[in-house]
Amino acid sequence: MANIQVFPTPAVLYHSAAEYWVRTAKRAIERAGAFHIALAGGNTPRGLYQLLATEPYASQIDWHRVHVYFGDERYVPRDHPDSNYRMAREALLDSVAIPPEQILRIQTEFPEPELAADDYAQVLQSHLPEGEIFDLILLGLGADGHTASLFPETPILTVRDRLAAAVYVKKLKAWRISITYPAVEKARQILFLVTGADKAAVVTHVLSPSADKTLPVQHLQAQGEVSWYLDAEAARKWEVTK
Numbered sequence: 188m189a190n191i192q193v194f195p196t197p198a199v200l201y202h203s204a205a206e207y208w209v210r211t212a213k214r215a216i217e218r219a220g221a222f223h224i225a226l227a228g229g230n231t232p233r234g235l236y237q238l239l240a241t242e243p244y245a246s247q248i249d250w251h252r253v254h255v256y257f258g259d260e261r262y263v264p265r266d267h268p269d270s271n272y273r274m275a276r277e278a279l280l281d282s283v284a285i286p287p288e289q290i291l292r293i294q295t296e297f298p299e300p301e302l303a304a305d306d307y308a309q310v311l312q313s314h315l316p317e318g319e320i321f322d323l324i325l326l327g328l329g330a331d332g333h334t335a336s337l338f339p340e341t342p343i344l345t346v347r348d349r350l351a352a353a354v355y356v357k358k359l360k361a362w363r364i365s366i367t368y369p370a371v372e373k374a375r376q377i378l379f380l381v382t383g384a385d386k387a388a389v390v391t392h393v394l395s396p397s398a399d400k401t402l403p404v405q406h407l408q409a410q411g412e413v414s415w416y417l418d419a420e421a422a423r424k425w426e427v428t429k
């Protein structure tokens with residue numbers, strides 16, 4: 188059963204998510220000496236990343252022990268405005284003392300997206316602790332029900348033998364590279380961040396136990412703890428129907 192919390196504004200949500208990150212990082216570092224986290228891309232998490240780079244959060248985290256991965260990436264150069272890595276770098280990674288070799292971005296320099304995905308699958312296998320388990324994966328939710336780049340009606344949804352894969356998203360006319368269901372499902376903790384009125388319909392669908400299981404996020408068989416942090420706008424229809 189997921190833990191679902193609704194916050195009045197994105198700003199309040201970001202503070203709670205920053206506290207969640209700090210708690211989870213401290214616990215992982217106490218337990219294993221390292222914190223392995225996969226970041227979400229898109230717009231929603233930017234405010235969280237910016238907050239983590241400031242006080243009172245930044246000094247509570249031992250950044251030297253943080254290992255950063257990405258849940259998905261657009262197949263664009265790393266300094267492209269659409270790059271998830273660029274967003275995270277500008278909002279957080281440039282401002283904190285994570286050793287560069289512990290920032291494991293999805294390398295989009297490969298001539299084919301499949302090669303970039305194969306490379307990232309190897310990176311995950313060789314860098315994640317035994318069992319390929321993330322301590323925390325941050326995820327978003329698209330209005331069409333995608334999470335990471337697990338888009339509806341795409342072949343990546345059936346991939347279970349690799350930790351990362353490439354996917355062509357017809358409606359975007361673009362390639363993405365994403366971690367796959369098995370990589371997500373093994374995580375110790377998953378935190379979804381969803382804000383904005385444009386997500387209200389999909390939030391209601393995804394969080395209603397009786398809704399048709401048509402969206403990728405509904406097929407996630409998470410083994411660890413799952414939390415949903417919603418702002419009031421995103422939760423508005425769900426709160427009415429629950």
Ligand SMILES: O=C1O[C@H](COP(=O)(O)O)[C@@H](O)[C@H](O)[C@H]1O
Binds near residue numbers: 230232258
């Ligand atoms: O394209 C993407 O979309 C989702 C949701 O993004 P948001 O801006 O609507 O929050 C995101 O989680 C994913 O990482 C990203 O590549």
